[in-house]
Amino acid sequence: MDGITPGHPALSVQDLEVTFPTRQGNLRAVAGVSYVIEPGRTLGIVGESGSGKSITALAVMGLVPAPGRRSRGHICIAGDELDTDNDAAMTRIRGARVSMIFQEPMTALNPVLTVGAQISEAWALHHPGEDDAARDASLDMLARVGIPEPTRRYKSYPHEMSGGMRQRVMIAVALACQPEVLIADEPTTALDVTIQAQIIDLMAEVQEAFGMAIQFISHNLGVVSEIADDVAVMYAGRIVERAGAGDIFSHPLHPYTQALIATVPRIGAHVPRLPAIKGTVPHPLALPSGCPFSDRCPRAVPACREAEPALTDHGAGHLAACFRAGERS
Amino acid sequence: MSTAPLLEVTDLTKHFPVGGGWLGRGAGRVHALNGISFSLHAGRTVALVGESGCGKTTAARTITRLYRPDHGRVLFKGEDLASLSGTALKSARRAVQMIFQDPFGSLNPRLPVATIIAEPLVIHGGVDRAEQRRRVADVMARVGLDPRDGDRYPHEFSGGQRQRIAIARALIIEPDLIIADEPLSALDVSIQAQIMNLLKDIRDERGLAFLFITHDLAVVDHFANDVAVMYLGHIVEMASRESLFAHPRHPYTRALIDAVPVPGAGKRPRGRAIGGDVPSPIDMPPGCPFHPRCPRAIAACSTIPPKLNPVAADSGHAVACHNPEPEPAP
Amino acid sequence: MTRYIVQRLGESIIVIALMSFLIYALIALMPGDPIDLMINSDPRLTPADAARLRAVYGLDRPLMERYLSWAGAALSGDFGNSRLHVRPVLDVMPGYLLNSVNLMVLSFILSVAIAIPAGVYAALRQNTRVDHVINLLCFAGISVPAFWLALMLIILFAVMFPILPASGINSIGGGGFLDTARHLVLPVATLTVFSIGSYTRFMRAAMIEVLRQDYIRTARAKGASENRVVWIHGLRNAMIPVVTVIALSFGTLFSGALITETMFAYPGMGKLIFDSIMGNDYNMALVTLLFATAVTLAANLLADIAYAWLDPRISYDGGGQA
Numbered sequence: 001m002d003g004i005t006p007g008h009p010a011l012s013v014q015d016l017e018v019t020f021p022t023r024q025g026n027l028r029a030v031a032g033v034s035y036v037i038e039p040g041r042t043l044g045i046v047g048e049s050g051s052g053k054s055i056t057a058l059a060v061m062g063l064v065p066a067p068g069r070r071s072r073g074h075i076c077i078a079g080d081e082l083d084t085d086n087d088a089a090m091t092r093i094r095g096a097r098v099s100m101i102f103q104e105p106m107t108a109l110n111p112v113l114t115v116g117a118q119i120s121e122a123w124a125l126h127h128p129g130e131d132d133a134a135r136d137a138s139l140d141m142l143a144r145v146g147i148p149e150p151t152r153r154y155k156s157y158p159h160e161m162s163g164g165m166r167q168r169v170m171i172a173v174a175l176a177c178q179p180e181v182l183i184a185d186e187p188t189t190a191l192d193v194t195i196q197a198q199i200i201d202l203m204a205e206v207q208e209a210f211g212m213a214i215q216f217i218s219h220n221l222g223v224v225s226e227i228a229d230d231v232a233v234m235y236a237g238r239i240v241e242r243a244g245a246g247d248i249f250s251h252p253l254h255p256y257t258q259a260l261i262a263t264v265p266r267i268g269a270h271v272p273r274l275p276a277i278k279g280t281v282p283h284p285l286a287l288p289s290g291c292p293f294s295d296r297c298p299r300a301v302p303a304c305r306e307a308e309p310a311l312t313d314h315g316a317g318h319l320a321a322c323f324r325a326g327e328r329s
Numbered sequence: 330m331s332t333a334p335l336l337e338v339t340d341l342t343k344h345f346p347v348g349g350g351w352l353g354r355g356a357g358r359v360h361a362l363n364g365i366s367f368s369l370h371a372g373r374t375v376a377l378v379g380e381s382g383c384g385k386t387t388a389a390r391t392i393t394r395l396y397r398p399d400h401g402r403v404l405f406k407g408e409d410l411a412s413l414s415g416t417a418l419k420s421a422r423r424a425v426q427m428i429f430q431d432p433f434g435s436l437n438p439r440l441p442v443a444t445i446i447a448e449p450l451v452i453h454g455g456v457d458r459a460e461q462r463r464r465v466a467d468v469m470a471r472v473g474l475d476p477r478d479g480d481r482y483p484h485e486f487s488g489g490q491r492q493r494i495a496i497a498r499a500l501i502i503e504p505d506l507i508i509a510d511e512p513l514s515a516l517d518v519s520i521q522a523q524i525m526n527l528l529k530d531i532r533d534e535r536g537l538a539f540l541f542i543t544h545d546l547a548v549v550d551h552f553a554n555d556v557a558v559m560y561l562g563h564i565v566e567m568a569s570r571e572s573l574f575a576h577p578r579h580p581y582t583r584a585l586i587d588a589v590p591v592p593g594a595g596k597r598p599r600g601r602a603i604g605g606d607v608p609s610p611i612d613m614p615p616g617c618p619f620h621p622r623c624p625r626a627i628a629a630c631s632t633i634p635p636k637l638n639p640v641a642a643d644s645g646h647a648v649a650c651h652n653p654e655p656e657p658a659p
Numbered sequence: 660m661t662r663y664i665v666q667r668l669g670e671s672i673i674v675i676a677l678m679s680f681l682i683y684a685l686i687a688l689m690p691g692d693p694i695d696l697m698i699n700s701d702p703r704l705t706p707a708d709a710a711r712l713r714a715v716y717g718l719d720r721p722l723m724e725r726y727l728s729w730a731g732a733a734l735s736g737d738f739g740n741s742r743l744h745v746r747p748v749l750d751v752m753p754g755y756l757l758n759s760v761n762l763m764v765l766s767f768i769l770s771v772a773i774a775i776p777a778g779v780y781a782a783l784r785q786n787t788r789v790d791h792v793i794n795l796l797c798f799a800g801i802s803v804p805a806f807w808l809a810l811m812l813i814i815l816f817a818v819m820f821p822i823l824p825a826s827g828i829n830s831i832g833g834g835g836f837l838d839t840a841r842h843l844v845l846p847v848a849t850l851t852v853f854s855i856g857s858y859t860r861f862m863r864a865a866m867i868e869v870l871r872q873d874y875i876r877t878a879r880a881k882g883a884s885e886n887r888v889v890w891i892h893g894l895r896n897a898m899i900p901v902v903t904v905i906a907l908s909f910g911t912l913f914s915g916a917l918i919t920e921t922m923f924a925y926p927g928m929g930k931l932i933f934d935s936i937m938g939n940d941y942n943m944a945l946v947t948l949l950f951a952t953a954v955t956l957a958a959n960l961l962a963d964i965a966y967a968w969l970d971p972r973i974s975y976d977g978g979g980q981a
Contacts, residue, residue, distance in 0.1 A: 048517045063879055087885065095882035102880075107873040111972055112895050122881045157971040162606045163381075173881060192380035193544065197588040197602035204599060219518050222590030226597040249593030261592060263522040265547040267574055273529070274522035274551070280487055281517070 008079035009036040010213035011060070011098070011181045016073035018052075018059050027284045029055045029068065031237040034311075037213040037230075039180065044228030044245065045217045046260070050281045052237035053217045057183045060215075061100050062090035078180055096126040099174035103186035105166035109158040115169050116142070116154030122176040141172035144209070146202060164195035168202065175206060182207075183215045188223055200227050221264055225249060233257045236292035237284060239311060243318040253320035255297045291322070299324050333407065334368035335506060335538050336392070341365050341401035343391045347611060357611045361387040363562035364401065366637070369555075371505065374532070374539040376553035376570075378546060378585070382607050384562035385542045389510050392540070393425060394418060405506075423453050426499035430511035432491035436483040442494050443469075443479030449502045468497045472527060489520035493527065500531065508540040513548060525552065546589050550574055555645075558582045561610055561618035564637055568646035578640055578653040580625045617651065625652045660967065663975035664960070671956040678952045679733075679945070683726045686936070686944055692718055695939075729945070739942035743935065748946045752931070756950075758828055759927035761839075762916070766847045770854040771905065777855075778862025779897075783889065785867060793859065800856025809849045809922035816845060826924035846923045850916050854908070861904055865897040872896070899969045906962035910955035 018030040030052045037043045047053040058064045060075050062084035075082045077097050083089050094100075102108045110118060119141055120134040127133065135154075142150035145168040158166055167187060174182060184203070188196040204227065207214055218224050224231060225245060232242040233254065241254040252258045262275045279296040282288065288295040290305040297304065303323055311321045343362040362384045369375045377385040391398045394410050403410040405421055413421055426449070429435040436445055446468060447461050456464070466476035472493040483491055492512060499507055509528070513521045529552065532539060541553055549556055550570060557567040558579065566579040577583045584603040605622040608614055614621050620630035629651045637649040640656075694712050698704050704712075713719045717728070732739065738748045781793040817825035824842050869875065870893055878892045879885075917929035924930075928947060935943035967973045 048519060061880060063876065091882045091884050093882070094880055100880045102873060102877065104873055108877045110874040110878070110892055110896070112899075112970060113892075121883070125882045159972045164606055170877070173877070192607070193546075193588045194380060194584055194603055195606070196590075197597065198604065200590075200597055201599055201602050204597070220590065221518075221592040222594075225592045225594060226590045246593075246595065260518065263519055264592065265522075265525070265551040266591060267547050267550045267586065267589060270550070273526050276522040276526060277519040280489070280520070 008076070010039040010041075010078055011037045011215065012074075012076040012079075013056070013060065014074045014076075016056060016059055016075065017071045018055050018064055018068055019071045020068040022285070024285050029237055029284060030059065033073075033234070033237070033239055035232055035239065035242065037181070037215060039213050040207065040211045041229045042207065042214040042216055042227055044224035044231045045215060045234060046219065046221060046224050046231060047217075047234035048219050048281060050236070050284070051234040053234045054185050055237075056234075057100060057185050057215065057217055059084065060098060060181075060183060061094055062087065063094075063100075092126070095122055095174075095179065096177045097179050098181040098183065099177075099179045100183040100185065101167070101170045101174045101187050104190050105163050105170055106190070108170055109166060109173075111158055113157075114154065115156050115158060115161070119169065119172050119176055122173045126177045137176060138172075141176050142169075144175075144206065145169070145172045146198075147172075162195075163191050164198060167191060167195075167199055171199075171202065171206065175210065175212075178210050179212060181213045181215065183217070185217045186219070187216075189218065189220065196223065203227060221249075221261060222266075233260070236282065236287055238292065238321065239319075240293065240322070241318075241320045242311070247316070247318050253314055253318065253325040254293075254322045255299050255324075256293050257320075259298070332370065334404075335371045335406060336369040336540070337402075337404040338368070338388075338392060339366045339402045339404070341388065341391055341403065342399045343387055343396055344399055360562055360610050360613050362391060362398075363613075365557075365559070365562070365564045366401075367557050367564065367567060369506070369538055369540060371538050372536040373554045374541055374552060375555045375557060376541045376543060376549040377557050377559055378543060378549055379559035380544055380585075380607060382561065382610055383559040384610075385559050386510055387562075388559070389427070389508050389540065389542050393422070393427060393508060419453070423449075423502055424505045426502070426504040426507050428492075428495050428499050428507060428509040428512045430514050432488050432495055432515060433483065435495055436491060438483050441480050441482055442474075442486070445483070445494060446479075446497045446501055449498060453502055464501055465497075468501045471500070471531065472497045473523075487520075488516050489523060492516060492524055496524075496527065496531070500535075503535070504537070506538045506540065508542070510542045511544070513543070513545070521548075528552070546586060558585065561607070561613060563618055563649065565619065565650065566646075566648045567637065572646045576646075576654075576657050578646070578648040579619075579650050580623050580652075580654065581619050583654060617649075625650075625654070627652045660964075660975055664964070667960050667963070671953075671960065674956060675949060675953055679730065679949055680726060682945055682948050682952075683729065684722060686941055687722055687725070689936075689939075692939060694718060738946050741935070741940055741943040743938045743940045743943065748942050751943065752928075752947065752950070755926055755928050755931045758925065759920075759929065761843060762846055762850065762920075762925065762927055765843060766850040766854065767909075769847065770851045770858055773851075774855050774858035775862050775901070778859045778901075779866050779889065779894065781859065781863045782866035782870065793863075797856040797860045800852045801860075803852060805849055805853065805916070805918045806922055808852060809845070809919060812845045812848060813922075828926055842925075846916075846919050846925050849919045849922070858901070858905065862897065862901050865900050866893060869893050869897040899966065902969060903962045903966050906965050907958055909961065910958035 013036070014034050016030055016033045017028060020027040020029055033052070033056055035043060045053045045056070055064060055068070059070050062082070064070065070084055075084060077093070082093060109115070116135070116138050119138040123137040124131055124134040139150045139154060142153060147153050147165060147168055158169070161169070188199050191199060200223065203214065216224060216227055228245045230243065231245050231248045232239045233248070233256065234240065235256050241248065241252065241257045248257065249261065252261055259275065259277045263277060265274055277296055282292065282295065288305065290307055291297070291309055294300045294304040301324070309321045309323050311319045313319055314325055341362055342364050345359040345361055347357045347359060365388060367375060377388060379385050387396065390396050392403050392410070398411050401411070405425065408421060410418070410421060436442070443465050446465050450456050450461050450464065465479060469476045469479065474490060474493050474497065483494065486494065512528070513524055516524060525548065531537065541549070543549060553570050555567070555569050556573045557564045558581065559565065560581050566573065566577065566582045573582065574586065577586055587601055590597070603622050603624065608618070608621060616629070616631045616633055617623070617635050620626045623630065633651070635649040635651050637647045639647045640653070694709050697712065698709060710719070717725060729739070740746065741748050741751050744751045777793055781790045784790045813825045816823045823844050828842050829838055875888060875892060878888045883892070916927070917933055919925070920927040920930040921933065932944065932947045932951070934940070935947060967975055
C-alpha cells in the first residue's frame with residue numbers, strides 16, 4: 001500500500017452518530033463519538049454491552065446492520081473521507097485500508113473453505129489479476145502470524161484448528177493487504193488466558209512490523225491496559241473519558257471509569273466486597289435526562305440531570321464528560 | 330482438619346469414546362478426566378481452575394453423577410455417590426446443587442420463575458403449597474429479586490437477574506454444597522461484581538461449601554479458600570489460595586498467573602507468554618501432559634507422569650512436577 | 660470413507676433381504692389370490708379345479724416355503740413371470756422404469772433449476788413483498804392436491820384449449836421424440852409444482868440461516884462484493900442441507916408419482932406397482948416394491964455421501980481433530 005500521507009491520523013472519526021429506527025422512536029446506538037488514532041498507535045475502547053463500542057467499529061467499516069445507519073459524522077482514513085453508505089466504494093476499502101477482526105474465531109471463518117484459501121481471497125480481492133501471487137502472500141502471512149508448518153496448514157479447514165490458531169488466521173486474513181487501520185472487536189474474549197497473552201503479543205508484533213493503527217475494543221480493562229497507548233471509555237453510545245493508558249488507570253476522572261476499575265477483581269487485591277455499580281445499563285430509548293450515567297452515579301447532583309456534560313479537557317489531553325470530574329467519592 | 334470432609338474425591342476418571350468404527354468401536358478416547366483427587370470441608374470453598382479442555386466441567390458433572398465415572402470414588406458425607414442409584418442418589422442430591430454458566434440456558438423458558446425456583450422443593454417433596462410459596466418469596470428476596478416478579482418468564486429478566494434466579498433455585502432446599510460452573514463468565518463486568526458479592530454473602534450466612542469452577546484467577550483469589558489447578562484432566566497443583574498466589578510452584582500455574590492482564594500495569598512485556606496450544610485430550614502427550622509447552626521441562630518429564638506430592642512435609646501445598654519452581658528464599 | 664460405504668452397502672443388503680420377506684408376507688396376507696380372480700372371471704371353475712390350480716401355482720404351500728422358493732429363484736436371477744402381462748417380470752419392468760425416469764428426471768431438473776434461485780432470491784429479500792409472494796406460491800404448490808391439479812391441467816390444456824394430450828405416453832400411431840415430449844408436459848408440470856414449492860422453502864430457510872453467520876460478516880469485512888458473499892460464501896454453505904434433502908427425495912424417483920401417473924394414465928413405475936397389487940400379480944408387485952426399497956436405500960446413502968463430501972467437518976472415519 002502507499003505510504004501514509006504525513007500529517008494525517010490513520011483513522012479519524014468525528015461526531016459519529018448511528019441510529020436505528022424502531023417503533024418506539026429513533027434509537028441512537030452511537031450518539032456523537034469522536035476520536036483519532038495515529039499510525040502505529042493503539043486506541044483501546046472500553047465499555048460494556050450496550051455501550052455502542054461495536055457499532056462504532058461497524059460504522060467505520062460501513063457494516064452497520066440494517067435498518068441502522070450512520071446519521072451523522074465523518075470518518076477519514078489517512079485524510080481520505082469514507083463514504084460508508086456507498087457499498088461499492090466500501091468494498092474496495094474493506095480489507096485493503098481498514099480491516100476488522102471479530103470476537104468468535106470459532107464461527108468467523110467459513111467452514112467449507114480451507115484456511116489458506118480464505119487468506120488468499122483477502123489478498124486477491126484487492127490485487128485483481130494477480131491470482132498466482134495470492135498463494136504466496138497467504139503462506140507468508142501464515143508464517144508471520146506464527147502458525148507452524150504453513151504449507152501444510154494452508155490446506156487445513158477451520159474446524160481442524162484450535163481457537164487460538166483460528167484467531168491467528170483471522171489476523172492473517174485481516175492483514176493480508178497491510179491495511180492502515182486494524183479494528184479488533186473483542187478478539188481475545190473467547191480465548192483462554194494463556195492464548196490471549198499470545199495473541200496480544202502477536203498483535204503488538206505485527207503492529208511494529210506493519211505500522212498500522214489499531215482500534216482495540218474490549219470490556220476487559222486488563223487486556224486493554226496491556227495493549228493500548230490511549231484509552232476511550234464508552235457508555236450509552238458516548239465517550240465519557242479519553243486519555244493515555246497510563247493516565248486513565250492511575251487517575252480516572254469520570255465516575256463510571258472509576259467504578260469500572262474498582263469493580264473488577266484482581267489477584268492480590270483482597271477486598272471483602274467488590275464495589276458494584278448499582279442498577280443496570282439503561283436502554284438507549286430510556287436514558288435519564290442530562291448525563292446518561294446520572295441514575296447510577298454515586299456522585300450525581302441535580303445539575304447532572306439538567307444538562308449533558310460535554311467531553312472537556314482536564315489537562316494534558318485527558319478528556320472527561322462530567323461536571324464533577326476528578327473528585328473522588 | 331480433624332473433621333471428615335464433606336466431599337472427598339479420589340482418583341476420579343472419565344473418558345469419552347470418540348465416534349466411528351463398526352458398532353461404535355471408537356477410533357480413540359477423549360481423556361477428559363484422569364484420576365483427580367481432592368477434598369472439600371464443610372463451609373469451605375475449593376476452586377477448580379483451568380483453561381478449556383482441562384476437565385473442570387467434566388469433573389463437576391461427574392461429581393454430581395451427571396456422568397458415571399469410569400474409575401474412582403466420590404464420597405459425599407461418607408457415601409459413595411458413584412455407586413448410588415435411585416432413591417438413595419436422589420436424597421444425596423438434595424444436599425448438592427448446581428449453578429451453571431449460561432443463565433439463560435439453565436432456566437426452562439416456558440416456566441414462570443417462581444415455578445422454576447420451587448422445583449427442587451417439589452422434587453424432594455415434603456412441603457405443601459403455601460409453604461412453597463412462602464419459601465420462594467423468601468429466597469427471591471434474599472437474592473435481590475422482587476417476589477412479585479415470580480409470575481414472569483426468564484426472558485423478561487436481564488442476565489444478572491437470571492443468574493440470581495438460578496442461585497435462588499439452588500438455595501431453596503438448603504443444600505450443604507453448591508457446585509458453581511463458571512457462574513460469572515456470561516455476565517457483564519459490572520454485574521459480575523454484584524453476583525460475586527451475593528455469593529459471598531450467602532456463603533458466609535449459611536456456611537455453605539462451594540466447589541467453584543472457573544478460568545478466572547482473579548475471581549479465585551477473591552472467593553476461594555483452596556485452589557486446584559487443572560491441565561488436561563490432571564490436577565497439577567493444589568494449595569490454599571494464599572500459598573498458590575504467593576508461591577506458585579508448577580510452571581503452568583506460573584504461566585496462568587502471568588498471563589492474567591492487570592489493569593494499569595502498562596503494556597505487556599513481550600516474549601513472556603508460553604507458546605503452543607493445549608494438546609488434544611485424545612492424543613495425550615506421554616509423561617507429564619504439560620511438558621511440550623513447559624519452559625522448565627527436563628528429560629524425565631517426557632516419560633514419567635509426575636504425581637501430586639506435597640512440596641514439603643505437612644504442607645497443604647502439593648504439586649505434580651518433576652522440576653517445580655524452587656522454594657522461595659526465606 | 661470407503662469402509663463406511665462398504666459398511667452401508669452391507670447393511671443395505673440385509674435390509675433388502677428382510678424387506679423381501681416382509682413384502683412377500685404382506686402381499687400373501689392380503690385377502691384373495693389369483694385363483695379367486697380366475698373364479699370371478701370364469702364361473703364354471705369348480706372348487707376341485709380351484710384346488711388343482713392352487714396346487715399348480717403352489718399357492719397351497721405354507722408361506723415360508725413359498726417365500727424361500729421365490730428367494731432361491733430370485734438369487735439366480737429368475738424373478739418369475741408377471742401374471743397380468745404374461746411375460747417375465749424383468750421384461751416388463753424396464754419399459755415402465757424408463758418412462759418413470761423420463762418423468763422424474765425432467766421434473767427434478769426443472770424444480771431444482773427454479774427452486775434454488777427462487778429460494779436465494781427470497782432469502783435476500785426476506786420479509787419484503789416479493790418474499791411474501793414467493794412464500795405464498797410455495798405454500799400453494801405444497802398444498803395443492805396432485806389429483807386436483809392434474810384434473811385442472813387436463814381440463815385447461817387438453818379440453819378447453821386442446822393443445823396437449825390428456826394421457827398416455829404416446830399417441831396412437833405416434834412415438835417420435837416430439838410426441839413423447841408433448842405427453843410429458845402436463846405430468847411433469849403436475850409433479851414439479853409440489854417439489855418447487857418444497858425445495859424453494861428449504862433453500863430459503865437454509866440461506867437465511869447461513870447469511871446470519873459470522874463468516875458472512877467476515878467475508879464482507881474482507882471487501883468481498885455482495886454478489887460474492889451470497890453466491891460463493893453463502894450458497895456453498897446453504898447447499899449442504901439442501902443437497903441432502905434433494906438426494907433423499909431421489910428415493911421417490913422410482914417408486915413413482917402414483918397419483919399423477921394414474922391421473923394421466925402414464926405408464927410408469929407407480930402405475931405398475933398399483934396395478935400389480937390390485938391385480939394380485941405377486942411377482943411383479945414384489946419385484947417392483949423391492950426395487951423401490953433398493954432405490955430409497957441408495958438415495959439415503961447418496962445423501963450421506965454428498966453431505967460428507969460437501970461439508971469438510973463431517974467425517975465418517977471416526978478420527979479426532981488434526
